[in-house]
Amino acid sequence: DIQMTQSPSSLSASVGDRVTITCRASQGISNYLAWFQQKPGKAPKSLIYAASSLQSGVPSKFSGSGSGTDFTLTISSLQPEDFATYYCQQYNSFPFTFGGGTKVEIK
Amino acid sequence: EVQLVESGGGLVQPGRSLRLSCTASGFTFGDYGVSWVRQAPGKGLEWVGFIRSKAYGGTTEYAASVKGRFTISREDSKSIAYLQLNSLKTEDTAVYYCARNNGYTPGWQIDYWGQGTLVTVSS
Numbered sequence: 001d002i003q004m005t006q007s008p009s010s011l012s013a014s015v016g017d018r019v020t021i022t023c024r025a026s027q028g029i030s031n032y033l034a035w036f037q038q039k040p041g042k043a044p045k046s047l048i049y050a051a052s053s054l055q056s057g058v059p060s061k062f063s064g065s066g067s068g069t070d071f072t073l074t075i076s077s078l079q080p081e082d083f084a085t086y087y088c089q090q091y092n093s094f095p096f097t098f099g100g101g102t103k104v105e106i107k
Numbered sequence: 108e109v110q111l112v113e114s115g116g117g118l119v120q121p122g123r124s125l126r127l128s129c130t131a132s133g134f135t136f137g138d139y140g141v142s143w144v145r146q147a148p149g150k151g152l153e154w155v156g157f158i159r160s161k162a163y164g165g166t167t168e169y170a171a172s173v174k175g176r177f178t179i180s181r182e183d184s185k186s187i188a189y190l191q192l193n194s195l196k197t198e199d200t201a202v203y204y205c206a207r208n209n210g211y212t213p214g215w216q217i218d219y220w221g222q223g224t225l226v227t228v229s230s
Binding site: 001032034036038043044045046049050053055056087089091092094095096097098099100101 | 142144151152153154157168169170171204209212213214215216217218219220221222223
């Protein structure tokens with residue numbers, strides 16, 4: 001199985017900050033990487049697929065990059081509604097696997 | 108508007124069974140794959156399994172933790188996917204989400220999620 005490792009597991013940031021979250025796969029997954037946002041008590045929301053393509057309706061402040069084993073999610077200017085937990089997921093091969101999550105908190 | 112609504116969760120004793128439903132609307136259900144993902148209380152997301160669309164054989168994949176106990180099926184005429192949970196264990200306690208997998212781009216990426224249904228396994 002492919003292991004997905006996210007870092008950091010949590011971070012504190014201020015409104016307006018640029019935030020970067022990394023996700024590393026235990027083996028190459030090409031660009032079959034998705035990012036999701038989850039707020040407390042809510043279902044996850046899809047943000048990015050194919051490592052860098054925005055889902056419909058997702059604001060351009062979110063961006064993704066990477067290929068192979070190393071990926072990043074960047075939020076260009078953190079807003080109050082962006083405080084949440086973010087997960088990566090590989091869908092290159094079964095079983096599809098998620099990273100452990102990165103909780104973005106208010107500083 | 109794409110919608111996925113899970114139902115069927117509840118309190119069940121260890122060793123018993125439960126069937127969850129995922130009712131879809133707003134799109135041609137049969138053209139898409141469906142994933143089930145769970146989240147134990149206070150924990151991260153765990154992929155449970157997946158069913159392909161009929162165009163890709165309607166076949167299924169499962170996580171090792173549930174293989175042989177859980178079964179995913181679909182009834183395209185009703186726009187419903189099912190997750191049959193057998194031989195339940197306390198560690199299966201979680202919110203169960205269904206999600207739509209879009210196969211129109213390479214791979215089976217998740218684009219929409221349901222709101223989830225809570226399954227509690229306890230005596």
